[in-house]
Amino acid sequence: MMTASKDFAVSDTSISAVLIRVAKESGWAPVVVLILHEVLAGIFGHEPYVDPVIHFLGGAAAAFLLRCSVSCASGLMGRPSRVATDLLAFGLATVVAVIWELGELLSDLLLGSNIQRSAPNTLRDLALGMAGALAYLVLRRVAASRVEA
Structure with a gap:
């Protein structure tokens, strides 16, 4: 198996190979955030501190x-530039944040939970998710430029 390059490119571009590669390279990150949420919410409560940090x-x-998914699938979908890869990752992360908030709304409506406290709370959560995505992508870009220099 090929070792990870700085752009996560793979030589075997089958869909199953890409999915396995993505799971190994980056699948741990969302799992860690979900576990961290459970642990910290149990200790400190959900609001006002844990929820914003977890959304970020x-x-x-x-x-x-x-x-990582876009980079790994680059053989399947052409070879996007680094800027295009970052923009796609940011856009998809924003979509994930919207879908997450939609899930919270559906949970409130269908299960009677009270996850979404208000429209400003929901918009804050979306903004923090987008800010977290942007922060990661900017920090990654800065780190990559220092390595290349």
């Missing part, structure tokens, strides 16, 4: 996973 970290984890 969740955005970063989603961007990490999705950027």
Whole structure:
């Protein structure tokens, strides 16, 4: 098996190989965020501190996973530039944040939970997820430019 390059490219571009590669390279990140949420919420409660931090970290984890996915699948979908890969990862991480909030809304409506406290709370969660994704992508770009220099 090929070792990871800085852009996660793979030589075997079958879908199953890409999925296995993504799971190995970056699948741990969202799992760690979910576990961290459970542990910290149990200790400190959900609001006002844990929820914002977890949404930020969740955005970063989603961007990490999705950027790795785009890079690993580059043989299947052409060879996007680094900028295109980052933009796609950011856009997909934003979609993940929206779907997550939709899931919270459906849980409230169908199961009677009270996850979404207000529209401002939901918008804060979306903004924090996007900020986490952007922070990861910017920090990754800065680190990569220092390595190349």
